[in-house]
Amino acid sequence: MASANPNKQQRSHSRLNAVLDAGAMLFATRGYKATTMRDIASQAGMQPGSLYYHFASKQELLQAIYEIAVEQAQSRLDEAIRSGKNPQAKFEEAIVCHTETMLDQDNYARVMTGVLPGDAPEIEAELTTLRDGYEDSFRRLIRALKLPPKVDRKMLRLFVLGAINATRTWYAPGGKTPRQIGLQIVEILKQPL
Amino acid sequence: MASANPNKQQRSHSRLNAVLDAGAMLFATRGYKATTMRDIASQAGMQPGSLYYHFASKQELLQAIYEIAVEQAQSRLDEAIRSGKNPQAKFEEAIVCHTETMLDQDNYARVMTGVLPGDAPEIEAELTTLRDGYEDSFRRLIRALKLPPKVDRKMLRLFVLGAINATRTWYAPGGKTPRQIGLQIVEILKQPL
DNA sequence: CTATTAACCTAACGTTTGTTTGTCTAAGAT
DNA sequence: ATCTTAGACAAACAAACGTTAGGTTAATAG
Numbered sequence: 001m002a003s004a005n006p007n008k009q010q011r012s013h014s015r016l017n018a019v020l021d022a023g024a025m026l027f028a029t030r031g032y033k034a035t036t037m038r039d040i041a042s043q044a045g046m047q048p049g050s051l052y053y054h055f056a057s058k059q060e061l062l063q064a065i066y067e068i069a070v071e072q073a074q075s076r077l078d079e080a081i082r083s084g085k086n087p088q089a090k091f092e093e094a095i096v097c098h099t100e101t102m103l104d105q106d107n108y109a110r111v112m113t114g115v116l117p118g119d120a121p122e123i124e125a126e127l128t129t130l131r132d133g134y135e136d137s138f139r140r141l142i143r144a145l146k147l148p149p150k151v152d153r154k155m156l157r158l159f160v161l162g163a164i165n166a167t168r169t170w171y172a173p174g175g176k177t178p179r180q181i182g183l184q185i186v187e188i189l190k191q192p193l
Numbered sequence: 194m195a196s197a198n199p200n201k202q203q204r205s206h207s208r209l210n211a212v213l214d215a216g217a218m219l220f221a222t223r224g225y226k227a228t229t230m231r232d233i234a235s236q237a238g239m240q241p242g243s244l245y246y247h248f249a250s251k252q253e254l255l256q257a258i259y260e261i262a263v264e265q266a267q268s269r270l271d272e273a274i275r276s277g278k279n280p281q282a283k284f285e286e287a288i289v290c291h292t293e294t295m296l297d298q299d300n301y302a303r304v305m306t307g308v309l310p311g312d313a314p315e316i317e318a319e320l321t322t323l324r325d326g327y328e329d330s331f332r333r334l335i336r337a338l339k340l341p342p343k344v345d346r347k348m349l350r351l352f353v354l355g356a357i358n359a360t361r362t363w364y365a366p367g368g369k370t371p372r373q374i375g376l377q378i379v380e381i382l383k384q385p386l
Numbered sequence: 387c388t389a390t391t392a393a394c395c396t397a398a399c400g401t402t403t404g405t406t407t408g409t410c411t412a413a414g415a416t
Numbered sequence: 417a418t419c420t421t422a423g424a425c426a427a428a429c430a431a432a433c434g435t436t437a438g439g440t441t442a443a444t445a446g
Contacts, residue, residue, distance in 0.1 A: 013413085014423070031309050033226040037404060049406075050424050058404065088386070116224050117362065148384040155377040158363055159356040166355025169310065176348075184348040191341040193281070193382040206443085207393065230434060242436075243394050251434065 016054050018044040020108075024065045028110035032062060032119040059120045063127070066115075069108035070130045073101050077137055087144040092186045094141055099164050099182030103171050113165040135161065160185070209247050211237040213301075217258045221303035225255060225312040252313045256320070259308075262301035263323045266294050270330055280337040285379045287334055292357050292375030296364050306358040328354065353378070 022043035026035040037058055041048040055061040080097035084090030101109045112131055118124055138161065142153045167181060176184075215236035219228040230251055234241040248254040273290035277283030294302045305324055311317055331354065335346050360374060369377075 016423095030311070031224070031226065033224065034309070034312060036402080038402090046423095047425055048404085049426080049428095052405065053423060056405095116227070118223070119227060145386075147386070150380050151384055152377055155369075155374070156381055158360070159378060159381060162359025162362075163352040163356040166359055167351070169355070170351055181348070184345055185352060187343050188349055188352060188382070189386040191344055192385045193338075193340070209393095229432080231432085239393095240395055241434085242396075242398095245435070246393060249435095 015044060015046060019046075019051060019054055019061070020065055020068065023061050024069070024108040024111055027062060027065060028108075028114040030114075032115045059123050062111075062115065062120055063123050065108060065111055066127055066130055069111045070134050072107060073098075073109040073112070074134055074137070076101055077134070081137065081141065087141070087146070091141045091145055094138065095160060095164065095186055095189075096179060096182035098138075098161070099167060099185065100178040102164060102168055103178035103181070105173070110168060113168055160189070208237060208239060212239075212244060212247055212254070213258055213261065216254050217262070217301040217304055220255060220258060221301075221307040223307075225308045252316050255304075255308065255313055256316050258301055258304055259320055259323055262304045263327050265300060266291075266302040266305070267327055267330070269294055270327070274330065274334065280334070280339070284334045284338055287331065288353060288357065288379050288382075289372060289375035291331075291354070292360060292378065293371040295357060295361055296371035296374070298366070303361055306361055353382070 019040065022040045023035075026039055026043060030039075037051055038048045040061070041051055044051075051061065055064065077094060077097055080093040081090050084093040101107060102113065104110075112134070115127075117128065120127070135157070138157050142157050145153075147153065147156070163185060164182075171178075171181070212233065215233045216228075219232055219236060223232075230244055231241045233254075234244055237244075244254065248257065270287060270290055273286040274283050277286040294300060295306065297303075305327070308320075310321065313320070328350070331350050335350050338346075340346065340349070356378060357375075364371075364374070
């Protein structure tokens, strides 16, 4: 009955991380359906069948990536929120942070916006729950905000997140930096039209 | 050498429109890759092979739908813009109109946001050109706007369109109407945060 | 009435898909 | 030195995919 070591000590030459990285990159840029297991295997430098040593199915691979993505994004966001000195500053920091996260090329978080809900029906509920957890931070931030009476808090959250998540469709490195883009969103929200 | 009638008079019992409607509906809700020709045929009430009497390929079907979509959206938008009495009012009318268009269930326009760029590589350029034409209306509207100096016009356009296009991911009939949602966007832009 | 053709259907083609199976290799444990 | 097993490979599977080919029907034109 084997080792007394409870750690799932992975061997040094395991390419699990290469698989996760490849999947995250391809799911984020091409979407779930448009990415094949062969694409992922090729990008990770291995054979298609080998992926199934690490994950039982394509959907499970997506779920694993999604969990890492939310975790990464969440910890980034928490730190940004801490740095804000009042509710309004916290909200602004969060906006800039989320924008940077979504435009960071080597980050998993773009999978959250690159995968259509319902592309993986069997795990759709889990993915939605994960994403909702992340968005809860924004819920709390906006609740603590002083706002004009005509502004609906739920709508504000959905519009801001929608605008930021859409940046991935037009962003191109070389122009404005992710940080500048995030700051512009804040600016547009602060200036009355 | 046939008829002197130059009209491409389509027969009354042709189900071309059923094909277009089915394709628009499925591409809009599931995306391009996730929609199969069999899905479309089934929804249109015919056999998969029959689709190829009307269109030479899946991509050509998408293109035809896309062209109708942009045309519909454009004519709606033009009318809304006409109804605004000054640049600011025109911009606001355009926001509400575009929101209603995107959330209209029986409209083709959702295909513009439901299909990922690059899903159909061979016609990607045409699709982008079509969409750019539509967005040009917003470019012109924003150019005519009096704005605070710190607000970048290009960013304002991308953020507003991004926020509106994202509504399709969370909108559910029964809650706020498309019109109310559009008006809330305007409200959030007008009120300083 | 006959010839034509628009608009489908039926049936299959070749390819790509996610996945499974069995084998090999090398690293760590005994 | 031997055993075990993590981690990969090579090859194939069945299903689903976009697409094609040929036959059928019914409306229209002459």
